[in-house]
Amino acid sequence: EKVLLTGASGFIALEILYQLQELGQYQVRGTVRDASNEKKCKPVREVFPNPRYPLELVEADLSSDKGWEEAVKGVTYILHTASPFVMRVKHEDDLIVPAREGTLRVLRAAAKEPSVKRVILTSSCASIGYGHPDHKNERIYGPDDWSVPANVDAYTKSKTLAEKAAWDFVKDNKDHQFELCTINPALVVGEFRGSAGTSLNMMRDIVTGALPFVAPIGIGMVDVKDVGAAHILAMTKGVPGQRYILAADSAWFADIIAVCRAEFEPLGYTKIPSFQPPFWLVKLASFFVADAKSVVLTWGEKPMFDHSKTEQDLGLEFRDWKAAVIAAVHCLIRNGEIP
Numbered sequence: 001e002k003v004l005l006t007g008a009s010g011f012i013a014l015e016i017l018y019q020l021q022e023l024g025q026y027q028v029r030g031t032v033r034d035a036s037n038e039k040k041c042k043p044v045r046e047v048f049p050n051p052r053y054p055l056e057l058v059e060a061d062l063s064s065d066k067g068w069e070e071a072v073k074g075v076t077y078i079l080h081t082a083s084p085f086v087m088r089v090k091h092e093d094d095l096i097v098p099a100r101e102g103t104l105r106v107l108r109a110a111a112k113e114p115s116v117k118r119v120i121l122t123s124s125c126a127s128i129g130y131g132h133p134d135h136k137n138e139r140i141y142g143p144d145d146w147s148v149p150a151n152v153d154a155y156t157k158s159k160t161l162a163e164k165a166a167w168d169f170v171k172d173n174k175d176h177q178f179e180l181c182t183i184n185p186a187l188v189v190g191e192f193r194g195s196a197g198t199s200l201n202m203m204r205d206i207v208t209g210a211l212p213f214v215a216p217i218g219i220g221m222v223d224v225k226d227v228g229a230a231h232i233l234a235m236t237k238g239v240p241g242q243r244y245i246l247a248a249d250s251a252w253f254a255d256i257i258a259v260c261r262a263e264f265e266p267l268g269y270t271k272i273p274s275f276q277p278p279f280w281l282v283k284l285a286s287f288f289v290a291d292a293k294s295v296v297l298t299w300g301e302k303p304m305f306d307h308s309k310t311e312q313d314l315g316l317e318f319r320d321w322k323a324a325v326i327a328a329v330h331c332l333i334r335n336g337e338i339p
């Protein structure tokens, strides 16, 4: 059976690709934006040595129809991971349009290709537990919850709107033949196989001291190995129509920082922050520093995520997020991203 993996050069996609090729049961076709970009494509081609089925790489961009119909030809499963993951953009549409329209391009192509049995969309906990006006600290969010787009940052909004568009597509288009499941990961950490993705910026900034303070903000955490495994399990064991939450647990920044301090201070990384600013200071800073705005938006919040359905249907046992944080930082150090 053939699997299409969109955005094959990404942090999560490379883990999925490695696991698929390790299994040796599937032929994989990956999409990249630019097949002549060696820096991006080399890690994709080399992620798993001597795979049983050679990898096929094709070009397709979320911003254009070109290439998608050819990309889905003959595949049984589509793992749609591609989506812009950057935190700083000039306009929110720079994220929302490619995320939502790109997802719809993939689904429209899938609907026209009779071989496609199932699509797994990489959504996010960002589509679930944010912007709720009635949020209470440590409230547990589950697969029935949806983030409120009006109250969140551009990336969170792009993930929420793209996932909504996908469910609307399968509901409103009766002529599609495929099933849909989503994978909704929290902050993904762990070792990377190509270049470090955006989600590891936080670990890097903690250990280098670029993140100068500890904010009372909590976040769900998951190991990239679990995220890779869940995509593959969802292809065959997932129940159509489900949103699979991937969060081993939620942690306060202070917890993540404590893990980093215990492991890396003895190795000479002495800039790990400990200053806890008062809210008024961060609010003031948010008028001058763009990054402080999202800190203000989520101040004092630690959303929790209910992963019981994921364990039940996919049989996934979550790895320890603390070990994944340590593995991520060691990997960043080995790759020279933390001097």
Ligand code: NDP
Pocket: 006, 007, 008, 009, 010, 011, 012, 013, 032, 033, 034, 040, 060, 061, 062, 063, 081, 082, 083, 084, 085, 098, 122, 123, 124, 125, 126, 159, 184, 185, 186, 187, 188, 189, 196, 197, 198, 199
């Ligand atoms: P990466 O930035 O490493 O991967 C994103 C992938 O999307 C890259 O392959 C990128 O291609 C591709 N992409 C971006 N824009 C376009 C476009 N216009 N056309 C085609 N491809 C495009 O991030 P992750 O691996 O972390 O993210 C993968 C998915 O997982 C995303 O959907 C993300 O939202 C989601 N996710 C990630 C979490 C995390 O903590 N890492 C948590 C929850 C969800 P290129 O390499 O060319 O830029």
